[in-house]
Amino acid sequence: MYAVDETSTLFSDGGTINQPKSFQISKQLVMNAWLFVRKNAGSGGIDEQTIAEFENNLKSNLYKIWNRMSSGAWMPPVVRGVEIAEKQGGVRLLGIPTVADRVAQMVVKMTSEPEIEALFHKDSFAYRFGLESDSNG
Numbered sequence: 001m002y003a004v005d006e007t008s009t010l011f012s013d014g015g016t017i018n019q020p021k022s023f024q025i026s027k028q029l030v031m032n033a034w035l036f037v038r039k040n041a042g043s044g045g046i047d048e049q050t051i052a053e054f055e056n057n058l059k060s061n062l063y064k065i066w067n068r069m070s071s072g073a074w075m076p077p078v079v080r081g082v083e084i085a086e087k088q089g090g091v092r093l094l095g096i097p098t099v100a101d102r103v104a105q106m107v108v109k110m111t112s113e114p115e116i117e118a119l120f121h122k123d124s125f126a127y128r129f130g131l132e133s134d135s136n137g
Helices: 027-040 051-056 058-070 099-117
Strands: 080-085 091-096
Touching (some): 027 058, 027 099
Antiparallel strands (some): 080 091
């Protein structure tokens, strides 16, 4: 058994039990990310967990994502590889993340996209959701 006071170092990074989370991520942001992922549906990743199965234990699942992301401990699982037939023949490999990782990815997107978007030139359209060039030019 260990005797612990507030100044004791408990973690390998030198942090203590009373130290705030490394990243400020609100639980509401994680919930909003979940709502977006649920709306988009999709299949399960390597764990084969469906959206419905994830939702059966929603409070616990979202808490785990929030806790791990906030503390900097989120480790994305391996993606499930699925071969997709190409129109011109052959196949390409599509990586499908788990539902939990899709939520985590959406948290990152929702957090970083507004800041990154501000850096783009107003006439830059490539790879930007919802934007297209004016072809009438």
